[in-house]
Amino acid sequence: MSIVRRHKIIALSSTVLVVGAGLSFYAAHAFAQQEERADAALNQLVHEPPTMEDLEASDLHPELKKVIRYGHDLFTNTQQLRGEYVYNDMNCSSCHLGEGRVPFSAPVWAAAITLPDFRGKNQHVNNLEERIAGCFAYSMNGTPPEYGSDEMLALSAYHQWLATGAPMYPDKPIYGRGFPAPEQPEAPSYARGEEAYQENCAICHQEDGSGHYESGEYVFPAPWGDGSNNWGAGIARVETMAGFIYQNMPLGQPRSLTGQQAWDIAYYINSQERPQDPRYTGDVAETAERFGPTFHNRSLYGQTREHDGHVLGDHANFGEKGDIQPWNVGMPRFENLSEE
């Protein structure tokens, strides 16, 4: 099995320099002001999103405050939509740590100032609502609330409010955007990944990756299996998972693992089963090929696991959502626009 490693954006190599600046600085203040930063010369957009306390103190209309509060509540307790729009054990904040505000944990305000934009994954221009809908279809293994619905408006309002003061369509790279992957000295190893997972992750996420419930309430999310995101979620790509792990795990100890450990663990986790990709055509090889260039070339979907010959994603298990089809997947857009 081989993984295509890709240097995605210039911002990636510059954030690696930031990483070198040291964890203690980062941990002391995650949102240091640009003029105080050692890496100010990198000329990135550093944005510190407002907090919920800032919301209360603001002059925004009381009705808007209510809606933003609801959006925050949906974001951090998305399980309240379980069985309606969400069919796994995740919250938005399971991956977007710190209420979607924290650098290197895919802070969500970045979407609010960079969308609408063309999106490679679905090959058309997406706005913020369509981007959020994508998370419901893949990361939450569910189906999205309708565009313009109370839930969708509240979630997008929360995203946009977090971007308060940041410029639309910034002309500089965004500090802390996404889950920048660390350098990868060697090709990832399943065996090393398994060992590192059991050593560093299993105390919370369990040896079998099922996560942890206490008295029926969700505490630690499931990194694989039916409780986790499906094969079409961004974090099913090894590079994205490696970036998430390196920048955020174990919880409270960002960048405490080596880059190699993060890649190995990501490779191990993403070599386990999870619910089927909603774009599944009925044939894993066909699905992997059709969505290879835009997505699955960076996941292990459709590949054969070396140690037991298992073909990843070769099943019709869609998890708890059963035969519910997310309405946004494959929806055609802008078909009437002429080619230039």
Place this chain on the structure above:
Amino acid sequence: MKIVRGGRLSLLLGACLMANTSMAQEGDVARGEAASATCVACHQANGGGMNIPGGESWPRLAGLNADYIAKQLHDFKSGERQNATMMTFANMLNDQQIADGAVYYSQLPATPGQGGDNADEALLARGQRLAERGDWNAYIVSCQSCHGPGGRGVGEAFPGIAGQHAGYISAQLNAWKNDSRSNDPQNLMGAIAKRMSEEDIQAVSAWYATQPAAEGEATQ
């Protein structure tokens, strides 16, 4: 001694030791009650302990996870967790008595936490915020992200802290902060405690002291 990350071997060994503790030495409530004679002077007959402002508070044991209690007693004996008083008393207990005493205290009904009643509203509000949402600007994750909803504990590794005495919680957070306690798995608590200010520590201690401990966590 500080163990940040044990090897696989140590993990397996640890699992074997744990299995021995809970299987070969399965705790017995009646024997545990007898063994607890060693403990009641401080932890009280009802396991409620006592908050002692300005002194060393005695934690409530009633309703805590049995494996968590047993691990702490073993750690006191080995010096992995350091406390002069507890080392003396833990050394009076053999492995069987530890297992018995842990099970005995775990099944006692939790008593209310003390030491949070005089906290002002602003301090409690800050405590609630840290407990439920953390303070990510300082990279302090919420307490409940590991200690579970309501801070009522998750399994044997993440003890219930709701309904614990404020003086005990703050003493432990300060111990992690200054490296005098480090027997948590993978430094998960130590990393966070070091980022907490004195006010943060007072705030979460007061908040959790005023919160109810779960009833469900008492039994194994």
